[in-house]
Amino acid sequence: MASQTSNQDKVGALREEVENLRKENEDLRLMFQAISNRYNILRAHLQELNLSYQTKGNGSLTQHVDLYNDSFKRPRTEFSMAKSSQIFVKTDPKDKSLIVRDGFQWRKYGQKVTKDNTSPRAYYRCSMSPGCPVKKKVQRSMEDKSLLVATYEGEHNHGVERSLGKSLSCPVMNNPFQSASVKGIAIDLNQSGADVEMSRNSDKTGMEGFVSSLAKDPNFTLALAAAVARSMTEQSTLPML
DNA sequence: CGGTTTTGACCCGCGC
DNA sequence: GCGCGGGTCAAAACCG
Secondary structure (H helix, E strand, O other): OHHHHHHHHHHHHHHHHHHHHHHHHHHHHHHHHHHHHHHHHHHHHHHHHHHHHHOOOOOOHHHHHHHHHHHHHOOOOOOOOOOEEEEEEEOOOOOOOOOOOOOOOEEEEEEEOOOOOOOOEEEEEEOOOOOOOOEEEEEEOOOOOOEEEEEEEOOOOOOOHHHHOOOOOOOOOOOOOOOEEEOOEEEOOOHHHHHHHHHHHOOOOOHHHHHHHHHOOHHHHHHHHHHHHHHHHHHHOOOOO
16 A cells, blocks of 8 residues: 555654664764863852862851852953862761762772871872863862862863763763762752852852853754753653662 | 773972 | 971782
8 A cells, every 4th residue: 555655654754864863963972071070160160169168258148159150250362271279078077088070080099098097098090081081079078077078180182972981871960969069068969950150159140251152052052952851861760769 | 891990199380 | 407297208018
């Protein structure tokens, strides 16, 4: 029958379309994860600015929110990946491992007990790319033993995608630690939560340029919407921690 | 077997 | 020059 063959054609075409969409979705997911990682690094840089401010004055919540805006309003000649930045990760204080999952692969090359802190400091080098100069130090905070402080130095000479292709779960996105806070500063390491906090606490002054440039790209907005939807679906299947 | 971790030795800058 | 402390090296152990 003619109608039967045309139905088969339609089914074939639909299958092909579904497969194409699936591939596209996968690409978009990887792209979203790369952007997420970059965002985390940028946020860590902000955190560093915030900390240096707090050491000078007694930072209340209001002050540190203002600083977010001030640091964005300030003209910058360079706004690349942070050359040196700190992030805080909430962990079990009894856990002696000094591991901070941030989406990159690291090779530990040393550990030292420092004078000002009873817990040891671990030294890592990025092992995702042969000549990558990035290093990080991880040490438990003295004030709050449940916090791991990771200090990053240098700029990666590669993207984060390299490792993402191998595993479906991005360590940063699936970070089991819901939030970390120290002296009134809260860093939410849960990806979706972080986005919400960001939009609540800042007027996005400095982010405007970045966001609007991305928003002008229809491909990006579509990609982001799809990736976020998928990300949320995946996260909803994870056990609540 | 190749990559990673461990850990004591070594290096180097800084203050005295 | 010397000692101290933080950072790195490198050989051995470990692990998937």
